[in-house]
Amino acid sequence: MKKVTMLAKEASIFDHTGNRIHTDDRDVSIIARMEDPMIAILGNVVSNEECEALIRLSETRMKRSKIGAGHQVNEMRTSSSTFLDEDEITSRIEKRIAQIMNVPVTHGEGLHILNYKPGQEYKAHFDYFKSKSTTMNNPRISTLVIYLNDVESGGETYFPHMNLAVSPQRGMGVYFEYFYSDPLVNERTLHGGSPVIEGEKWAATMWVRRKQYR
Numbered sequence: 001m002k003k004v005t006m007l008a009k010e011a012s013i014f015d016h017t018g019n020r021i022h023t024d025d026r027d028v029s030i031i032a033r034m035e036d037p038m039i040a041i042l043g044n045v046v047s048n049e050e051c052e053a054l055i056r057l058s059e060t061r062m063k064r065s066k067i068g069a070g071h072q073v074n075e076m077r078t079s080s081s082t083f084l085d086e087d088e089i090t091s092r093i094e095k096r097i098a099q100i101m102n103v104p105v106t107h108g109e110g111l112h113i114l115n116y117k118p119g120q121e122y123k124a125h126f127d128y129f130k131s132k133s134t135t136m137n138n139p140r141i142s143t144l145v146i147y148l149n150d151v152e153s154g155g156e157t158y159f160p161h162m163n164l165a166v167s168p169q170r171g172m173g174v175y176f177e178y179f180y181s182d183p184l185v186n187e188r189t190l191h192g193g194s195p196v197i198e199g200e201k202w203a204a205t206m207w208v209r210r211k212q213y214r
């Protein structure tokens with residue numbers, strides 16, 4: 001056989017073609033996508049009622065966000081957050097997210113709800129772990145951030161290496177993945193939540209692992 005020397009393009013987990021993702025209970029639209037790394041802007045991910053329900057379920061549970069292995073409070077992330085328990089509404093949404101992200105529900109860490117008040121932000125970071133901890137055995141591979149409300153001003157999810165800023169809009173989301181064999185491609189997923197200027201921001205994040213997590 002002839003030896004193929006050209007490098008094949010690395011496959012994305014997000015293998016959807018066309019303009020829509022037909023999940024069991026909802027058609028999610030692909031508004032924009034780019035590759036290396038795959039970043040996709042999605043519409044119609046969740047309904048207005050689901051956004052309101054997720055906010056209501058979280059409101060009484062919000063705590064100042066922690067980061068890193070030591071779970072410290074840090075100026076990196078000034079928002080409040082909580083992980084939601086499984087119930088009828090969260091499991092319906094998680095099933096849909098699994099179809100969007102093309103990874104079984106059990107690989108997901110669960111719905112993590114974030115709330116940013118004016119001035120609060122999440123400085124640029126990687127969602128994957130760089131330390132040689134036990135997480136290396138089951139690393140994070142992809143993220144979906146879903147916006148649960150409209151923000152008057154500020155609060156974009158920004159990717160400084162890509163010169164990309166995604167404005168939060170209720171029901172929409174931004175997907176990205178960072179499992180590539182080329183570490184330089186993964187490093188381009190550096191991202192943050194820019195400070196909210198006016199109004200507040202509610203978002204739900206799903207971080208997904210390579211192997212079963214729950």
Ligand SMILES: O=C(O)CCC(=O)C(=O)O
Pocket residue numbers: 114122127145155156157158191192193194203205
């Ligand atoms: O709030 C955002 O726009 C980004 C959130 C984020 O980066 C995360 O939850 O890992």
Ligand SMILES: [Fe+2]
Pocket residue numbers: 125126127143191
């Ligand atoms: Fe993140």
